[in-house]
Amino acid sequence: xxxxxxxxxxxxxxxxxxxxxxxxxxxxxxxxxxxxxxxxxxxxxxxxxxxxxxxxxxxxxxxxxxxxxxxxxxxxxxxxxxxxxxxxxxxxxxxxxxxxxxxxxxxxxxxxxxxxxxxxxxxxxxxxxxxxxxxxxxxxxxxxxxxxxxxxxxxxxxxxxxxxxxxxxxxxxxxxxxxxxxxxxxxxxxxxxxxxxxxxxxxxxxxxxxxxxxxxxxxxxxxxxxxxxxxxxxxxxxxxxxxxxxxxxxxxxxxxxxxxxxxxxxxxxxxxxxxxxxxxxxxxxxxxxxxxxxxxxxxxxxxxxxxxxxxxxxxxxxxxxxxxxxxxxxxxxxxxxxxxxxxxxxxxxxxxxxxxxxxxxxxxxxxxxxxxxxxxxxxxxxxxxxxxxxxxxxxxxxxxxxxxxxxxxxxxxxxxxxxxxxxxxxxxxxxxxxxxxxxxxxxxxxxxxxxxxxxxxxxxxxxxxxxxxxxxxxxxxxxxxxx
Amino acid sequence: xxxxxxxxxxxxxxxxxxxxxxxxxxxxxxxxxxxxxxxxxxxxxxxxxxxxxxxxxxxxxxxxxxxxxxxxxxxxxxxxxxxxxxxxxxxxxxxxxxxxxxxxxxxxxxxxxxxxxxxxxxxxxxxxxxxxxxxx
Numbered sequence: 021x022x023x024x025x026x027x028x029x030x031x032x033x034x035x036x037x038x039x040x041x042x043x044x045x046x047x048x049x050x051x052x053x054x055x056x057x058x059x060x061x062x063x064x065x066x067x068x069x070x071x072x073x074x075x076x077x078x079x080x081x082x083x084x085x086x087x088x089x090x091x092x093x094x095x096x097x098x099x100x101x102x103x104x105x106x107x108x109x110x111x112x113x114x115x116x117x118x119x120x121x122x123x124x125x126x127x128x129x130x131x132x133x134x135x136x137x138x139x140x141x142x143x144x145x146x147x148x149x150x151x152x153x154x155x156x157x158x159x160x161x162x163x164x165x166x167x168x169x170x171x172x173x174x175x176x177x178x179x180x181x182x183x184x185x186x187x188x189x190x191x192x193x194x195x196x197x198x199x200x201x202x203x204x205x206x207x208x209x210x211x212x213x214x215x216x217x218x219x220x221x222x223x224x225x226x227x228x229x230x231x232x233x234x235x236x237x238x239x240x241x242x243x244x245x246x247x248x249x250x251x252x253x254x255x256x257x258x259x260x261x262x263x264x265x266x267x268x269x270x271x272x273x274x275x276x277x278x279x280x281x282x283x284x285x286x287x288x289x290x291x292x293x294x295x296x297x298x299x300x301x302x303x304x305x306x307x308x309x310x311x312x313x314x315x316x317x318x319x320x321x322x323x324x325x326x327x328x329x330x331x332x333x334x335x336x337x338x339x340x341x342x343x344x345x346x347x348x349x350x351x352x353x354x355x356x357x358x359x360x361x362x363x364x365x366x367x368x369x370x371x372x373x374x375x376x377x378x379x380x381x382x383x384x385x386x387x388x389x390x391x392x393x394x395x396x397x398x399x400x401x402x403x404x405x406x407x408x409x410x411x412x413x414x415x416x417x418x419x420x421x422x423x424x425x426x427x428x429x430x431x432x433x434x435x436x437x438x439x440x441x442x443x444x445x446x447x448x449x450x451x452x453x454x455x456x457x458x459x460x461x462x463x464x465x466x467x468x469x470x471x472x473x474x475x476x477x478x479x480x481x482x483x484x485x486x487x488x489x490x491x492x493x494x495x496x497x498x499x500x501x502x503x
Numbered sequence: 504x505x506x507x508x509x510x511x512x513x514x515x516x517x518x519x520x521x522x523x524x525x526x527x528x529x530x531x532x533x534x535x536x537x538x539x540x541x542x543x544x545x546x547x548x549x550x551x552x553x554x555x556x557x558x559x560x561x562x563x564x565x566x567x568x569x570x571x572x573x574x575x576x577x578x579x580x581x582x583x584x585x586x587x588x589x590x591x592x593x594x595x596x597x598x599x600x601x602x603x604x605x606x607x608x609x610x611x612x613x614x615x616x617x618x619x620x621x622x623x624x625x626x627x628x629x630x631x632x633x634x635x636x637x638x639x
Contacts, residue, residue: 064516066516090516090517091515091516091517092517092518093518093618093620093636093638094618094619094620097517113618113619113620116638117615117616117618117638118615118638154543154580154610154611154612154613155579155580155583155610155613209577212581213577213580213581222613223612223613224612224613224615224639262580265615265616265638266577268616269573269616269617272618272619273566273569273570276562276566276619277562288619288620288621289565289619289620289622290618290619290620290621290622292619430516430517431516432516433514433515433516434515434517434518434519434639435512435513435514435515435519436514461544461611461612463544463611463612464611464612467612503613
């Protein structure tokens with residue numbers, strides 16, 4: 021059990037659990053949060069899970085925890101950990117089952133005022149074009165050889181099939197494709213699950229949302245991204261579907277044996293890991309990259325069908341119904357990156373579990389148009405509240421392995437949420453406040469009620485105050501589509 | 504926990520956790536499967552009933568439980584089948600037997616995976632207990 025007294029306050033936005041807190045910790049834990057946000061998670065096990073994560077072999081710097089932290093399984097959600105490459109370990113549980121779960125933001129020239137009367141029809145059209153819900157199959161069926169191409173090419177596959185533009189691909193983290201993916205490292209079962217799910221949203225906390233840009237905070241960055249106050253934008257939040265879930269399941273299972281073979285002692289079996297340079301570690305990395313590429317392609321196909329819904333609904337009714345891509349980011353991912361840690365430049369494997377990459381200005385890999393402003397960071401809030409567009413900073417490069425928060429962060433359990441909120445009531449409240457809702461399951465809607473989450477604005481004030489991201493725009497929802 | 508075997512949903516901030524108890528291992532597995540089905544809001548068609556043979560092996564009882572529940576999730580997603588009767592035996596971390604169920608008529612919520620998070624099958628005065636956390 022961890023108490024707030026065990027934490028050393030570094031600033032109003034930063035706290036530390038020293039390495040001496042528990043004997044098996046290899047590095048300290050650094051928490052980006054205000055006292056209020058830390059107090060909000062003292063009843064769950066986020067901090068204990070962060071301490072457990074700090075026992076992984078080969079860690080460098082600190083294990084970091086973002087202000088939207090909450091209890092997960094193994095790693096806390098909002099956790100970032102870097103291990104030295106290649107002798108450190110990679111932990112599938114530190115990336116998550118939904119590999120490359122992430123967010124895509126598309127922006128438009130459509131004024132909210134001119135689209136308002138069409139929003140109900142637009143929500144219905146998106147819901148119709150973008151399949152969601154449990155076990156739903158997509159419009160696109162691929163053969164096994166096409167699936168192998170998706171694994172290797174990610175968004176480039178979508179470009180070749182006519183689902184993407186060059187600009188879409190360029191404005192995606194890593195250009196929408198991680199090198200080093202090997203479909204040979206993916207099980208037959210994972211492939212079976214992946215064949216029918218390209219272009220599907222899934223269920224749970226995944227959604228498509230139409231928002232209005234409510235306020236801009238950085239005119240230069242907003243200009244570069246094509247964001248304007250009062251205009252409609254579209255967010256897509258989903259990941260690698262059953263394909264990624266199965267890959268993680270397979271390797272968490274396989275690594276139960278690997279930790280015995282490499283004599284790695286861990287406080288939780290979900291943290292199982294293998295050295296990055298071991299056959300097991302290399303195979304997982306190759307398979308994880310397949311799932312990451314699958315997720316990039318998945319969000320790209322969904323974006324294609326969302327554009328179709330915009331055209332069907334708004335074509336000819338507003339002057340320009342085109343949606344241009346702002347960016348697409350991952351928040352469950354393992355990446356080999358170079359960072360300066362304690363003055364030493366080194367190659368590391370950065371595990372981000374419910375945390376977003378947030379590279380500062382000037383870093384390689386950013387598209388030319390974003391090179392001077394920093395990487396766009398997309399932070400969806402809880403349903404019916406607000407979402408944020410941020411950019412990475414030099415501070416995030418120096419202090420958080422180029423990472424920042426990924427959302428609002430839950431505070432209420434799903435069981436409590438569905439006992440205290442009726443899905444139908446929530447839908448009526450959202451509709452009354454001008455938000456059109458299309459949801460496959462009322463129970464699922466209740467679990468995602470805004471009161472189950474922290475205030476996203478508090479989270480953003482924290483990362484902004486700590487200097488690990490900078491505010492660009494605040495978005496408010498006008499239509500929510502959920503499985 | 505009056506009944507000799509059963510399951511109960513436990514509080515978890517983001518995911519779902521299930522507490523399961525039973526006098527022996529096969530019944531513990533069956534209760535975990537029924538609990539998982541209930542968490543998903545699964546509804547089964549009344550007819551026709553169908554059955555499958557199942558054989559699984561794992562290095563320890565906890566891994567076998569994860570493999571068993573993962574198998575049922577796979578059948579729900581790919582074949583749209585739900586199972587609620589289990590005639591299984593478990594010997595030396597090897598599960599063998601038949602599972603009976605029907606086509607799903609509805610499935611409200613998605614479970615992404617069965618995790619190993621703090622998973623241990625414990626002997627207690629009343630038999631066996633386990634807590635399973637699901638990623639949702």
